[in-house]
Amino acid sequence: MRSLTWSSFEVDCLSVTRKAYLGILLFGLISLFGDIVYEGARGVLPTYLELLGASAFLVGLVFGLSDALCFGFRLLSGYVADVTRAYWVFMLLGYGLIIALPSIGLASGLWLVIALILTERVGKALRTPARNTLLSVVGESVGAGKTFGLHELLDQVGAISGPLIMALLLRYVKDFNLSFIALYAPYAALALVLFLTYKTLKSFVSESIKQRYKFDKASLKSMPKSLWLYIAAVFANTMGLIHVTLMLYKAYNYFEAWFIPLLYLVVQAVDAGAAPIAGWLYDKIGRKILLVPFAISMMPSIxxxxxxxxxxxxxxxxxxxxxxxxxxxxxxxxxxLAPLERRGLAYGLFDSAYGFGFMASGMIFGFIMTTAIPLIGVIYSIILELSALTLLSLSLVIKK
Known part of the structure; x- marks a missing residue:
């Protein structure tokens, strides 16, 4: 049986479905190595910032602001990617900026570390709408739910590995700076797979977009009402959900520093199991599955x-x-909900709502933790999540 290589000729000979799965695998490997770096760093950064003198409010503000930059800037990057069709350029540049996180090991001082955290988030803002658009095109023959579910499963392999690697490094090396520097290794693997993906899939994806792409500025004003209601629901949903970094910040009251990344690993492991199952259910029963995560989103805060x-x-x-x-x-x-010619912008709108919601969440819950009045946070979370459920329900019954 002829072995599969990475050449463009052989990829072009594959069936559409096999191309889709190959594309999902390659995009998943990119996210896998990226998440080893990103989630590995994220699992220890709240503790590291606390050791550098940051309060709960500052930690909430930093990660809330980083999410706002990360997700809010996607509105612009998604729009520009749609206009220029330079999806690969945005993806390559955005993944390149992940290098800021290993560089924290070479930095000195709280504010320089914060600057590097924010730099990486700008990179994610550049890459994500473009990557999601490319991935949605690659996996079109497979189904959106399965495509994103399988991609998220591979993504979570990296998300689990990253915190585990950092926990082992802190446990045995006992040095934050060296632990961050070690993340240059998975970053190098990320760069290699990114290059292979670009060389392997560029022609296939570009041709698919060219055949069906009809960008029209007027169409940007005609997003379906169901999409706007859904985006509003996501905004309320994230506003009422406590930021995971604040939970990790609080965990330092109960656990040693090296153990905290393992708690973050728990989050990522559950995420890894939930994503493909939710994706499969989405393809079976549709958007009604969204009622489940919206309904349980108040539980982490409480x-x-x-x-x-x-x-x-x-x-x-x-x-x-x-x-x-x-x-x-x-x-x-x-x-x-969004047609291809508006999908980059739609992802940008979605990510902006998601990011600004988490920015508000980080600041509000960080302030509540600093003032030690948990009942206010519980009431706030319940009100926001009930509002989100109402908006989501409306988006489900409106056809356009």
């Missing part, structure tokens, strides 16, 4: 704010369930 060690772990499990569905069916919904 448990993290009112309980102790065990409740905090339970909160992270619930957060992982919600996160797995956010990364799969939340994204798949955009692919179904």
């Amino acid at each position: 448990l993290a704010l009112t309980g102790g060690r065990e409740a905090l772990i339970a909160a992270m499990v619930f957060f992982g369930l919600v996160l797995g569905m956010q990364e799969s069916v939340y994204r798949a919904t955009i692919a179904d």
Whole structure:
């Protein structure tokens, strides 16, 4: 049997379905290595910032602002990617900026570390709408739910590996700077797979977009009402969901520094299991599956704010369930609601709502944790999540 190589000629000889799965695999490997770097760093950064002197409010502000930059800037990058069709350029540049995170190991001082965190988030803003658009085209023959679910599964292999690697490094090397520097290794693997993906799939994806792409500025004003309601629902949903970095910040009250990345690993492991199952259910029953993550999104806030060690772990499990569905069916919904010529912009709008929602969440819950009035946070979370459920329900019944 002839072996499969990475040449463009042989890829062109594959069936459409095999091309789709190959594309999903390659995009998944890119995200896998990227998440080893990103999630590995993210699992220890709240503790590292706390050791550098940051308060709970500052940690919430930094990661809230980073999410706002990351997700809010996607509105512009998604629009420009649609206009220019330079999806690969945005993806390559955005993944390149992940190098900021290993560079934290070479930085000195709280504010320089914060600047590097924000730099990487700008990179994610550049790459994600373009990557999601390319991935949706690659996996069109497979189905949006399965495409994003399988991609998220591979993504989560990296998301689990990253915190585990950092926990082992901190446990045995006992040095934050060296642990961050070690992340240059998976970054190099990311760069290699990114180059292979570009060389392998560029012609196939570009031709598919060229055949069906009809960009019209007037069409930007005619997004379906169901999409706008859904985006508003996502905004309320993330505003009422406590940021995971604040849970990790609180975990330092109960656990040693090296153990905290393992708690983040729990989040990622639950995410990894939830994403493909949610994607499969999405393809079977449609957008109604979104009612599940919206309904349980208040649980992390309630448990993290009112309980102790065990409740905090339970909160992270619930957060992982919600996160797995956010990364799969939340994204798949955009692919179904927005046509291809508006999809980059639609993902930008979605990501902006998601990011600004988490920015508000980070600041509000960070302030609540600093002032130690958990009941306010519980009431706030319940009100926001009920509002999100109402908006989501409206988006489900409106056809256009």
